[in-house]
Amino acid sequence: MHKGHMASAFAIVLLALLASSPVARTQGAQAGQSGSKQASGAKPGAKDQQAPETERVLLDGWGRPVKDALKPGEQPLPAPRHDISGTWEPARGPGDGIQANGPRDMPYDGKPEHDPPYTPLGLQTLKSHKALFGYAAVLESLSNDPRNKCDPLGFPRADFYQLRHTQIMQDDRKIAILYEFEKRWRVIWIDGRELPKDVPEPRYYGYSVGKWVDDDTLVVDTIGTEGDEKVWLDETGRPMSEDMHVQERFHRVNKNLLELTVTVDDPKMYTKPWVAMNKFPMRLQSPDFDVVEMMCIPSEEEQYYKEYGDQASGVDSKQSK
Amino acid sequence: MRLIGANGEDSTVKGKFFALSALMFGVLVLSGPLFAHHGNAAFDAGKKVTLKGTVTEWVWANPHCWLKFDVKDDSGNPVHWVAETNNAPDMIERGWSKHSFKPGDEITVTVEPVKNGNPVGRVLEVVLPNGQTLGMAYLRTGKEH
Numbered sequence: 001m002h003k004g005h006m007a008s009a010f011a012i013v014l015l016a017l018l019a020s021s022p023v024a025r026t027q028g029a030q031a032g033q034s035g036s037k038q039a040s041g042a043k044p045g046a047k048d049q050q051a052p053e054t055e056r057v058l059l060d061g062w063g064r065p066v067k068d069a070l071k072p073g074e075q076p077l078p079a080p081r082h083d084i085s086g087t088w089e090p091a092r093g094p095g096d097g098i099q100a101n102g103p104r105d106m107p108y109d110g111k112p113e114h115d116p117p118y119t120p121l122g123l124q125t126l127k128s129h130k131a132l133f134g135y136a137a138v139l140e141s142l143s144n145d146p147r148n149k150c151d152p153l154g155f156p157r158a159d160f161y162q163l164r165h166t167q168i169m170q171d172d173r174k175i176a177i178l179y180e181f182e183k184r185w186r187v188i189w190i191d192g193r194e195l196p197k198d199v200p201e202p203r204y205y206g207y208s209v210g211k212w213v214d215d216d217t218l219v220v221d222t223i224g225t226e227g228d229e230k231v232w233l234d235e236t237g238r239p240m241s242e243d244m245h246v247q248e249r250f251h252r253v254n255k256n257l258l259e260l261t262v263t264v265d266d267p268k269m270y271t272k273p274w275v276a277m278n279k280f281p282m283r284l285q286s287p288d289f290d291v292v293e294m295m296c297i298p299s300e301e302e303q304y305y306k307e308y309g310d311q312a313s314g315v316d317s318k319q320s321k
Numbered sequence: 322m323r324l325i326g327a328n329g330e331d332s333t334v335k336g337k338f339f340a341l342s343a344l345m346f347g348v349l350v351l352s353g354p355l356f357a358h359h360g361n362a363a364f365d366a367g368k369k370v371t372l373k374g375t376v377t378e379w380v381w382a383n384p385h386c387w388l389k390f391d392v393k394d395d396s397g398n399p400v401h402w403v404a405e406t407n408n409a410p411d412m413i414e415r416g417w418s419k420h421s422f423k424p425g426d427e428i429t430v431t432v433e434p435v436k437n438g439n440p441v442g443r444v445l446e447v448v449l450p451n452g453q454t455l456g457m458a459y460l461r462t463g464k465e466h
Contacts, residue, residue, distance in 0.1 A: 056416040056460055057460070058413070058414065058416070058460045058461055059413070066461070093459060093461070094411065094414045094459055094461075095459070132361075132362075133361070137361060137362050138362060139362045139363050164410070180410070223322065245322045245323070245325075247325045263325050265322070265323050265325060267323065272323075273323060273325050292409075292410045292413060294408065294409070294410045295383065296383055296384060297382075297383045300382040300383040300384070301383060301384060303380075303382065304382065304383070304384060304385065304387070307380070307387065307389075307403060308385075308387050308403050308405055308441065311403065311435075311439045311441045312363045312364075312405075312435045312437075312439070312441045313363050313435075313437075314363075314435075314437040314439065
């Protein structure tokens, strides 16, 4: 195995519950060799048991079977007051938050009704971006997406691309959001402060304040992000500037369901505000769920292009970049 | 900073978004892109090639994992194929692992090949030596609340 494999804690191996399956046996045995990693599928002796069929069980980052937060048929409790903490995941399945073709409710699919209201500068900037997805996608090695070099996605792209398991931690003064993708995090101040009048300096994840507008809805305003020199708004290359204002509404419908609505307002790039994600549903994971490690690693990215990406494109990425 | 409507929506487009999201729910919910980190443009969409080969390396890495395997051509010479899967966390969600393959495994791989003719593609499915199939379906799907 290549030395650059995800160092990770991907001890995660397939646990085959019913170990009579050849797959279960093979993978269980190999997991057992991984030593320090906790792999629950690797119980000694499990392979000696006989069982009629194979079932693949999803494991969390700790190698433990994933449990549902709600038992089958169990009804969720009401939302706790002023509390959005928990580990959340896209409620409609793991693929729902990836949003490769643009944010959930505004995909870049060539339909005019999905085009945000670009200013002339916005349109010009969009055209200068060579994205891997969306209506104007380019070949693998020709893209100029900043994240190809493992640059941070920044905000709000962290909501608009690869929104996966999302840990929200909260105390009296602040809320921290821990994104699975790239292991990035940001802080939202809920201590009553206002947004800075003069932003000290642009930041990849901006400056955020949150206010409870009712018992179970937090409205978060963010400004002071990086601009077009460093970040894209989404995976399809839509633009953003340092003048962007983003508003997120986190509405906890009940204990187990959180809906996220994100509105983008950037007068340099767009003539009016537009809604990128509308009531995107996230469901609560069980409290002991451990999120796997997922990072962008420059050395692995380089190896990927060398061994795969350049051949796929028929292009030398080193020369084209 | 412009005012954003009380419902987080620009009121002029509110109705449109509502209709849109309702529509898209049906269309897109189950059709998340298979390979989200890297583009689609290089591939011969919809084409499938099934190959019998021998694993030389399974690289569990970022941004995507990739499988290297040798396939004998008509003259018996090995052709070195390389085919990507998705990223590791996504493959875990599909029931794959770092230990899914080892060098020497005799496998049957179905790929979507690239257009340029190189022995390169994206993995759609692999049949392991024991007959088990690793595919692209998620182990757990969404639930409605």
